[in-house]
Amino acid sequence: MKSKDVQNIVLSKYQNGDTPTEIYRDLNGGVGLATIKRWCQMIRRSGGIKLASPPGRPRIVRTKENIRKVKNRLRRKKRVSARKLSMELDISDRSVRRILRNDLGLRPYKKIIEPALSDDQKVKRKQFANWVRTNFRKKETLKILFSDEKFFDIDGVYNSQNDRVWAVDRADADKKGGVKQKRKFPQKVMVWLGVCSEGITPLVIIDKGTVDHACYIEKVLPIALEYGNKVFGNDWIFQQDGAKPHQHHLTQQWCRDNFPSFIDKDRWPANSPDLNPLDYSIWDEFANAINWNKVKSKTTLIQQLKSSVEKIRESVVFESCASWTNRLYRVSQNDGNYLR
Structure with missing residues:
Protein backbone atom coordinates (compact mmCIF):
# COMPACT_ATOMS: atom_id res chain seq x y z
CA MET A 1 0.00 0.00 0.00
CA LYS A 2 1.34 3.42 -0.95
CA SER A 3 2.14 6.02 1.69
CA LYS A 4 -0.60 8.39 0.42
CA ASP A 5 -3.20 5.65 0.77
CA VAL A 6 -2.12 4.96 4.34
CA GLN A 7 -2.33 8.66 5.13
CA ASN A 8 -5.90 8.77 3.81
CA ILE A 9 -6.85 5.79 5.97
CA VAL A 10 -5.37 7.43 9.06
CA LEU A 11 -7.16 10.69 8.24
CA SER A 12 -10.51 8.95 7.79
CA LYS A 13 -10.22 6.87 10.96
CA TYR A 14 -9.09 9.78 13.10
CA GLN A 15 -11.94 11.97 11.83
CA ASN A 16 -14.33 9.13 12.72
CA GLY A 17 -13.13 9.22 16.33
CA ASP A 18 -10.50 6.45 16.43
CA THR A 19 -7.52 7.02 18.69
CA PRO A 20 -3.93 6.76 17.39
CA THR A 21 -3.51 3.44 19.22
CA GLU A 22 -6.67 2.00 17.66
CA ILE A 23 -5.53 3.14 14.22
CA TYR A 24 -2.11 1.56 14.81
CA ARG A 25 -3.73 -1.78 15.70
CA ASP A 26 -6.06 -1.67 12.68
CA LEU A 27 -3.05 -1.16 10.38
CA ASN A 28 -1.29 -4.19 11.93
CA GLY A 29 1.89 -2.27 12.52
CA GLY A 30 2.15 -1.08 8.92
CA VAL A 31 2.98 2.37 10.24
CA GLY A 32 4.72 3.16 13.51
CA LEU A 33 2.64 4.44 16.43
CA ALA A 34 4.83 7.54 16.75
CA THR A 35 4.22 8.38 13.07
CA ILE A 36 0.46 7.97 13.48
CA LYS A 37 0.49 10.26 16.53
CA ARG A 38 2.43 12.86 14.56
CA TRP A 39 -0.05 12.66 11.68
CA CYS A 40 -3.01 12.98 14.06
CA GLN A 41 -1.41 16.09 15.50
CA MET A 42 -1.18 17.53 11.96
CA ILE A 43 -4.86 16.73 11.42
CA ARG A 44 -5.83 18.60 14.58
CA ARG A 45 -3.80 21.62 13.55
CA SER A 46 -4.49 21.88 9.81
CA GLY A 47 -7.24 19.39 9.06
CA GLY A 48 -5.02 17.08 7.00
CA ILE A 49 -1.67 15.35 6.68
CA LYS A 50 0.84 17.48 4.83
CA LEU A 51 4.40 16.24 4.63
CA ALA A 52 6.95 18.81 3.49
CA SER A 53 9.14 16.11 1.89
CA PRO A 54 9.18 12.30 1.67
CA PRO A 55 10.51 10.66 4.85
CA GLY A 56 14.06 9.39 4.86
CA ARG A 57 17.08 10.25 2.77
CA PRO A 58 16.23 11.14 -0.85
CA ARG A 59 16.99 8.41 -3.39
CA ILE A 60 19.86 9.06 -5.76
CA VAL A 61 20.14 5.76 -7.63
CA ARG A 62 16.89 3.92 -6.91
CA THR A 63 14.85 6.58 -8.68
CA LYS A 64 11.58 6.02 -10.53
CA GLU A 65 13.49 6.35 -13.79
CA ASN A 66 16.02 3.63 -12.92
CA ILE A 67 13.27 1.37 -11.59
CA ARG A 68 11.44 1.83 -14.89
CA LYS A 69 14.63 0.98 -16.83
CA VAL A 70 15.14 -2.24 -14.90
CA LYS A 71 11.48 -3.20 -15.31
CA ASN A 72 11.54 -2.56 -19.07
CA ARG A 73 14.81 -4.49 -19.43
CA LEU A 74 13.22 -7.51 -17.77
CA ARG A 75 10.22 -7.30 -20.08
CA ARG A 76 12.47 -7.55 -23.12
CA LYS A 77 14.57 -10.37 -21.74
CA LYS A 78 13.48 -12.24 -18.62
CA ARG A 79 16.70 -14.23 -18.19
CA VAL A 80 19.33 -11.74 -17.08
CA SER A 81 21.65 -11.55 -14.09
CA ALA A 82 21.87 -8.63 -11.68
CA ARG A 83 25.53 -8.23 -12.66
CA LYS A 84 24.67 -7.78 -16.34
CA LEU A 85 21.87 -5.37 -15.49
CA SER A 86 24.35 -3.36 -13.45
CA MET A 87 26.78 -3.14 -16.36
CA GLU A 88 24.13 -2.33 -18.98
CA LEU A 89 22.36 0.38 -16.97
CA ASP A 90 25.48 1.77 -15.26
CA ILE A 91 24.00 1.18 -11.81
CA SER A 92 25.83 -0.47 -8.93
CA ASP A 93 25.20 -4.18 -8.44
CA ARG A 94 23.85 -3.57 -4.93
CA SER A 95 21.37 -0.95 -6.15
CA VAL A 96 20.15 -3.24 -8.92
CA ARG A 97 19.52 -6.01 -6.40
CA ARG A 98 17.60 -3.60 -4.15
CA ILE A 99 15.47 -2.47 -7.07
CA LEU A 100 14.73 -6.07 -8.02
CA ARG A 101 13.92 -7.19 -4.48
CA ASN A 102 12.48 -4.14 -2.70
CA ASP A 103 10.96 -2.05 -5.48
CA LEU A 104 9.79 -4.74 -7.91
CA GLY A 105 9.26 -7.52 -5.34
CA LEU A 106 11.23 -10.07 -7.36
CA ARG A 107 13.32 -13.03 -6.20
CA PRO A 108 15.93 -15.02 -8.15
CA TYR A 109 15.00 -18.60 -8.99
CA LYS A 110 17.25 -21.25 -10.47
CA LYS A 111 16.02 -22.63 -13.78
CA ILE A 112 14.66 -26.16 -13.31
CA ILE A 113 15.39 -28.84 -15.88
CA GLU A 114 12.60 -31.33 -16.43
CA PRO A 115 11.50 -33.69 -19.22
CA ALA A 116 9.56 -32.15 -22.09
CA LEU A 117 6.26 -34.03 -22.04
CA SER A 118 4.11 -34.28 -25.13
Whole structure:
Protein backbone atom coordinates (compact mmCIF):
# COMPACT_ATOMS: atom_id res chain seq x y z
CA MET A 1 0.00 0.00 0.00
CA LYS A 2 1.34 3.42 -0.95
CA SER A 3 2.14 6.02 1.69
CA LYS A 4 -0.60 8.39 0.42
CA ASP A 5 -3.20 5.65 0.77
CA VAL A 6 -2.12 4.96 4.34
CA GLN A 7 -2.33 8.66 5.13
CA ASN A 8 -5.90 8.77 3.81
CA ILE A 9 -6.85 5.79 5.97
CA VAL A 10 -5.37 7.43 9.06
CA LEU A 11 -7.16 10.69 8.24
CA SER A 12 -10.51 8.95 7.79
CA LYS A 13 -10.22 6.87 10.96
CA TYR A 14 -9.09 9.78 13.10
CA GLN A 15 -11.94 11.97 11.83
CA ASN A 16 -14.33 9.13 12.72
CA GLY A 17 -13.13 9.22 16.33
CA ASP A 18 -10.50 6.45 16.43
CA THR A 19 -7.52 7.02 18.69
CA PRO A 20 -3.93 6.76 17.39
CA THR A 21 -3.51 3.44 19.22
CA GLU A 22 -6.67 2.00 17.66
CA ILE A 23 -5.53 3.14 14.22
CA TYR A 24 -2.11 1.56 14.81
CA ARG A 25 -3.73 -1.78 15.70
CA ASP A 26 -6.06 -1.67 12.68
CA LEU A 27 -3.05 -1.16 10.38
CA ASN A 28 -1.29 -4.19 11.93
CA GLY A 29 1.89 -2.27 12.52
CA GLY A 30 2.15 -1.08 8.92
CA VAL A 31 2.98 2.37 10.24
CA GLY A 32 4.72 3.16 13.51
CA LEU A 33 2.64 4.44 16.43
CA ALA A 34 4.83 7.54 16.75
CA THR A 35 4.22 8.38 13.07
CA ILE A 36 0.46 7.97 13.48
CA LYS A 37 0.49 10.26 16.53
CA ARG A 38 2.43 12.86 14.56
CA TRP A 39 -0.05 12.66 11.68
CA CYS A 40 -3.01 12.98 14.06
CA GLN A 41 -1.41 16.09 15.50
CA MET A 42 -1.18 17.53 11.96
CA ILE A 43 -4.86 16.73 11.42
CA ARG A 44 -5.83 18.60 14.58
CA ARG A 45 -3.80 21.62 13.55
CA SER A 46 -4.49 21.88 9.81
CA GLY A 47 -7.24 19.39 9.06
CA GLY A 48 -5.02 17.08 7.00
CA ILE A 49 -1.67 15.35 6.68
CA LYS A 50 0.84 17.48 4.83
CA LEU A 51 4.40 16.24 4.63
CA ALA A 52 6.95 18.81 3.49
CA SER A 53 9.14 16.11 1.89
CA PRO A 54 9.18 12.30 1.67
CA PRO A 55 10.51 10.66 4.85
CA GLY A 56 14.06 9.39 4.86
CA ARG A 57 17.08 10.25 2.77
CA PRO A 58 16.23 11.14 -0.85
CA ARG A 59 16.99 8.41 -3.39
CA ILE A 60 19.86 9.06 -5.76
CA VAL A 61 20.14 5.76 -7.63
CA ARG A 62 16.89 3.92 -6.91
CA THR A 63 14.85 6.58 -8.68
CA LYS A 64 11.58 6.02 -10.53
CA GLU A 65 13.49 6.35 -13.79
CA ASN A 66 16.02 3.63 -12.92
CA ILE A 67 13.27 1.37 -11.59
CA ARG A 68 11.44 1.83 -14.89
CA LYS A 69 14.63 0.98 -16.83
CA VAL A 70 15.14 -2.24 -14.90
CA LYS A 71 11.48 -3.20 -15.31
CA ASN A 72 11.54 -2.56 -19.07
CA ARG A 73 14.81 -4.49 -19.43
CA LEU A 74 13.22 -7.51 -17.77
CA ARG A 75 10.22 -7.30 -20.08
CA ARG A 76 12.47 -7.55 -23.12
CA LYS A 77 14.57 -10.37 -21.74
CA LYS A 78 13.48 -12.24 -18.62
CA ARG A 79 16.70 -14.23 -18.19
CA VAL A 80 19.33 -11.74 -17.08
CA SER A 81 21.65 -11.55 -14.09
CA ALA A 82 21.87 -8.63 -11.68
CA ARG A 83 25.53 -8.23 -12.66
CA LYS A 84 24.67 -7.78 -16.34
CA LEU A 85 21.87 -5.37 -15.49
CA SER A 86 24.35 -3.36 -13.45
CA MET A 87 26.78 -3.14 -16.36
CA GLU A 88 24.13 -2.33 -18.98
CA LEU A 89 22.36 0.38 -16.97
CA ASP A 90 25.48 1.77 -15.26
CA ILE A 91 24.00 1.18 -11.81
CA SER A 92 25.83 -0.47 -8.93
CA ASP A 93 25.20 -4.18 -8.44
CA ARG A 94 23.85 -3.57 -4.93
CA SER A 95 21.37 -0.95 -6.15
CA VAL A 96 20.15 -3.24 -8.92
CA ARG A 97 19.52 -6.01 -6.40
CA ARG A 98 17.60 -3.60 -4.15
CA ILE A 99 15.47 -2.47 -7.07
CA LEU A 100 14.73 -6.07 -8.02
CA ARG A 101 13.92 -7.19 -4.48
CA ASN A 102 12.48 -4.14 -2.70
CA ASP A 103 10.96 -2.05 -5.48
CA LEU A 104 9.79 -4.74 -7.91
CA GLY A 105 9.26 -7.52 -5.34
CA LEU A 106 11.23 -10.07 -7.36
CA ARG A 107 13.32 -13.03 -6.20
CA PRO A 108 15.93 -15.02 -8.15
CA TYR A 109 15.00 -18.60 -8.99
CA LYS A 110 17.25 -21.25 -10.47
CA LYS A 111 16.02 -22.63 -13.78
CA ILE A 112 14.66 -26.16 -13.31
CA ILE A 113 15.39 -28.84 -15.88
CA GLU A 114 12.60 -31.33 -16.43
CA PRO A 115 11.50 -33.69 -19.22
CA ALA A 116 9.56 -32.15 -22.09
CA LEU A 117 6.26 -34.03 -22.04
CA SER A 118 4.11 -34.28 -25.13
CA ASP A 119 0.34 -34.05 -24.84
CA ASP A 120 0.10 -37.77 -25.57
CA GLN A 121 2.58 -38.58 -22.79
CA LYS A 122 0.62 -36.43 -20.34
CA VAL A 123 -2.55 -38.33 -21.21
CA LYS A 124 -0.82 -41.69 -20.67
CA ARG A 125 0.64 -40.55 -17.36
CA LYS A 126 -2.80 -39.58 -16.14
CA GLN A 127 -4.27 -42.86 -17.40
CA PHE A 128 -1.55 -44.81 -15.58
CA ALA A 129 -2.14 -42.91 -12.34
CA ASN A 130 -5.88 -43.57 -12.53
CA TRP A 131 -5.30 -47.23 -13.41
CA VAL A 132 -3.12 -47.80 -10.33
CA ARG A 133 -5.46 -45.89 -8.01
CA THR A 134 -8.44 -47.87 -9.34
CA ASN A 135 -6.93 -51.37 -9.33
CA PHE A 136 -4.52 -51.38 -6.38
CA ARG A 137 -4.98 -50.79 -2.70
CA LYS A 138 -2.37 -48.88 -0.75
CA LYS A 139 -0.95 -52.04 0.84
CA GLU A 140 -0.60 -53.63 -2.58
CA THR A 141 1.44 -50.72 -3.93
CA LEU A 142 3.85 -51.27 -1.03
CA LYS A 143 4.69 -54.62 -2.65
CA ILE A 144 6.02 -53.03 -5.83
CA LEU A 145 9.75 -53.49 -6.46
CA PHE A 146 10.90 -50.38 -8.32
CA SER A 147 14.09 -50.60 -10.36
CA ASP A 148 16.39 -48.35 -12.35
CA GLU A 149 19.91 -48.00 -13.78
CA LYS A 150 22.30 -45.10 -13.39
CA PHE A 151 25.82 -44.17 -14.48
CA PHE A 152 28.36 -43.12 -11.85
CA ASP A 153 31.76 -41.76 -12.88
CA ILE A 154 34.93 -41.10 -10.89
CA ASP A 155 34.46 -37.32 -11.01
CA GLY A 156 31.58 -37.67 -8.59
CA VAL A 157 28.50 -35.55 -8.07
CA TYR A 158 28.84 -31.78 -8.23
CA ASN A 159 26.17 -29.10 -7.79
CA SER A 160 27.45 -25.70 -8.91
CA GLN A 161 24.52 -23.95 -7.22
CA ASN A 162 24.86 -25.48 -3.74
CA ASP A 163 28.54 -26.42 -3.41
CA ARG A 164 29.99 -23.21 -1.97
CA VAL A 165 33.31 -22.50 -0.22
CA TRP A 166 33.47 -19.67 2.33
CA ALA A 167 36.76 -17.77 2.05
CA VAL A 168 38.22 -14.27 2.25
CA ASP A 169 39.15 -14.22 -1.44
CA ARG A 170 39.42 -16.42 -4.54
CA ALA A 171 42.94 -17.62 -3.71
CA ASP A 172 41.81 -18.66 -0.24
CA ALA A 173 38.79 -20.42 -1.72
CA ASP A 174 41.01 -22.35 -4.14
CA LYS A 175 43.16 -23.56 -1.24
CA LYS A 176 40.05 -24.77 0.57
CA GLY A 177 38.88 -26.89 -2.34
CA GLY A 178 37.15 -24.26 -4.43
CA VAL A 179 38.29 -25.81 -7.71
CA LYS A 180 36.43 -28.79 -9.17
CA GLN A 181 38.43 -30.55 -11.86
CA LYS A 182 36.45 -32.42 -14.50
CA ARG A 183 37.94 -35.03 -16.80
CA LYS A 184 36.96 -35.03 -20.46
CA PHE A 185 36.25 -38.77 -20.51
CA PRO A 186 35.97 -39.96 -16.89
CA GLN A 187 35.84 -43.68 -16.15
CA LYS A 188 32.34 -44.75 -15.27
CA VAL A 189 30.22 -47.77 -14.42
CA MET A 190 26.54 -48.51 -14.63
CA VAL A 191 24.71 -49.69 -11.55
CA TRP A 192 21.29 -51.26 -11.15
CA LEU A 193 19.28 -51.09 -7.96
CA GLY A 194 15.82 -52.11 -6.84
CA VAL A 195 13.88 -50.60 -3.94
CA CYS A 196 10.61 -51.34 -2.20
CA SER A 197 8.93 -50.48 1.08
CA GLU A 198 10.88 -53.32 2.77
CA GLY A 199 14.36 -52.20 1.68
CA ILE A 200 16.81 -52.36 -1.21
CA THR A 201 18.09 -55.17 -3.43
CA PRO A 202 21.75 -56.15 -3.81
CA LEU A 203 23.60 -53.69 -6.02
CA VAL A 204 24.42 -54.86 -9.56
CA ILE A 205 27.48 -53.19 -11.08
CA ILE A 206 28.11 -53.47 -14.80
CA ASP A 207 31.57 -52.09 -15.61
CA LYS A 208 32.25 -53.75 -18.95
CA GLY A 209 30.38 -53.53 -22.22
CA THR A 210 26.93 -52.18 -22.90
CA VAL A 211 23.71 -53.22 -21.22
CA ASP A 212 21.58 -54.88 -23.89
CA HIS A 213 18.60 -57.14 -23.30
CA ALA A 214 20.80 -60.25 -23.00
CA CYS A 215 22.99 -58.68 -20.31
CA TYR A 216 19.89 -57.35 -18.52
CA ILE A 217 18.21 -60.77 -18.50
CA GLU A 218 21.37 -62.56 -17.36
CA LYS A 219 22.75 -60.20 -14.70
CA VAL A 220 19.85 -58.08 -13.42
CA LEU A 221 16.48 -59.80 -13.57
CA PRO A 222 17.50 -62.91 -11.55
CA ILE A 223 18.66 -60.61 -8.73
CA ALA A 224 15.32 -58.81 -8.73
CA LEU A 225 13.42 -62.12 -8.79
CA GLU A 226 15.39 -63.63 -5.91
CA TYR A 227 15.01 -60.52 -3.75
CA GLY A 228 11.30 -60.07 -4.45
CA ASN A 229 10.47 -63.72 -3.68
CA LYS A 230 12.55 -63.58 -0.50
CA VAL A 231 10.81 -60.46 0.81
CA PHE A 232 7.23 -60.89 -0.47
CA GLY A 233 6.88 -64.57 -1.38
CA ASN A 234 4.80 -65.01 -4.54
CA ASP A 235 2.73 -61.85 -4.16
CA TRP A 236 4.55 -58.79 -5.50
CA ILE A 237 4.97 -56.60 -8.59
CA PHE A 238 8.09 -55.74 -10.58
CA GLN A 239 8.52 -52.30 -12.16
CA GLN A 240 10.95 -51.13 -14.82
CA ASP A 241 10.96 -48.11 -17.09
CA GLY A 242 10.86 -47.97 -20.88
CA ALA A 243 14.59 -48.35 -21.62
CA LYS A 244 15.31 -50.39 -24.76
CA PRO A 245 16.67 -53.48 -22.94
CA HIS A 246 13.48 -53.49 -20.83
CA GLN A 247 11.15 -53.24 -23.81
CA HIS A 248 12.77 -56.03 -25.80
CA HIS A 249 10.32 -58.86 -26.45
CA LEU A 250 12.64 -61.43 -24.80
CA THR A 251 12.85 -59.28 -21.67
CA GLN A 252 9.08 -58.91 -21.57
CA GLN A 253 8.67 -62.66 -22.04
CA TRP A 254 11.14 -63.42 -19.22
CA CYS A 255 9.18 -61.14 -16.92
CA ARG A 256 5.88 -62.79 -17.82
CA ASP A 257 7.34 -66.27 -17.23
CA ASN A 258 9.07 -65.55 -13.91
CA PHE A 259 7.61 -62.62 -11.95
CA PRO A 260 4.31 -63.06 -10.07
CA SER A 261 3.28 -59.77 -11.69
CA PHE A 262 4.97 -56.89 -13.47
CA ILE A 263 4.12 -53.55 -15.07
CA ASP A 264 4.67 -54.19 -18.77
CA LYS A 265 6.08 -51.81 -21.36
CA ASP A 266 2.65 -50.74 -22.59
CA ARG A 267 1.51 -49.69 -19.12
CA TRP A 268 4.42 -47.72 -17.63
CA PRO A 269 4.32 -44.11 -18.96
CA ALA A 270 7.31 -42.87 -20.93
CA ASN A 271 9.47 -39.95 -19.83
CA SER A 272 8.40 -40.25 -16.18
CA PRO A 273 11.38 -40.30 -13.80
CA ASP A 274 9.22 -38.36 -11.32
CA LEU A 275 7.19 -41.55 -10.79
CA ASN A 276 10.13 -43.74 -9.80
CA PRO A 277 11.32 -43.51 -6.15
CA LEU A 278 14.89 -44.13 -7.29
CA ASP A 279 14.84 -41.06 -9.52
CA TYR A 280 13.02 -38.69 -7.19
CA SER A 281 14.75 -39.79 -3.96
CA ILE A 282 17.04 -42.81 -3.68
CA TRP A 283 19.77 -41.95 -6.23
CA ASP A 284 20.47 -38.65 -4.46
CA GLU A 285 20.58 -40.41 -1.11
CA PHE A 286 23.01 -42.96 -2.55
CA ALA A 287 25.29 -40.36 -4.17
CA ASN A 288 25.47 -38.33 -0.95
CA ALA A 289 26.49 -41.43 1.02
CA ILE A 290 29.59 -41.95 -1.14
CA ASN A 291 32.92 -40.57 0.08
CA TRP A 292 34.03 -39.02 -3.19
CA ASN A 293 37.43 -38.05 -1.75
CA LYS A 294 38.34 -41.74 -1.82
CA VAL A 295 37.31 -42.21 -5.45
CA LYS A 296 40.45 -42.03 -7.60
CA SER A 297 39.86 -44.78 -10.17
CA LYS A 298 37.22 -47.17 -11.41
CA THR A 299 38.36 -49.69 -8.79
CA THR A 300 37.93 -47.28 -5.88
CA LEU A 301 34.63 -46.08 -7.37
CA ILE A 302 33.29 -49.64 -7.32
CA GLN A 303 34.54 -50.11 -3.75
CA GLN A 304 32.72 -46.97 -2.63
CA LEU A 305 29.53 -47.96 -4.45
CA LYS A 306 29.49 -51.34 -2.71
CA SER A 307 30.12 -49.93 0.75
CA SER A 308 27.91 -46.84 0.44
CA VAL A 309 24.76 -48.61 -0.74
CA GLU A 310 24.47 -49.98 2.80
CA LYS A 311 24.36 -46.42 4.15
CA ILE A 312 21.09 -45.57 2.42
CA ARG A 313 18.67 -44.83 5.24
CA GLU A 314 15.77 -47.23 5.65
CA SER A 315 13.43 -44.36 6.53
CA VAL A 316 14.19 -42.62 3.22
CA VAL A 317 13.53 -45.82 1.27
CA PHE A 318 10.22 -46.48 3.01
CA GLU A 319 8.97 -42.90 2.79
CA SER A 320 9.84 -42.60 -0.91
CA CYS A 321 7.90 -45.79 -1.71
CA ALA A 322 5.00 -45.02 0.64
CA SER A 323 4.53 -41.58 -0.94
CA TRP A 324 4.23 -43.07 -4.44
CA THR A 325 0.42 -43.19 -4.41
CA ASN A 326 0.31 -39.54 -3.34
CA ARG A 327 2.41 -38.63 -6.36
CA LEU A 328 0.03 -40.55 -8.60
CA TYR A 329 -2.87 -38.58 -7.14
CA ARG A 330 -1.05 -35.34 -7.95
CA VAL A 331 -0.47 -36.52 -11.53
CA SER A 332 -4.17 -37.30 -11.95
CA GLN A 333 -5.03 -33.85 -10.58
CA ASN A 334 -2.58 -31.80 -12.65
CA ASP A 335 -3.48 -33.30 -16.05
CA GLY A 336 -0.38 -35.48 -16.25
CA ASN A 337 2.18 -32.67 -15.94
CA TYR A 338 5.64 -33.32 -14.51
CA LEU A 339 5.97 -33.31 -10.71
CA ARG A 340 8.68 -31.20 -9.10
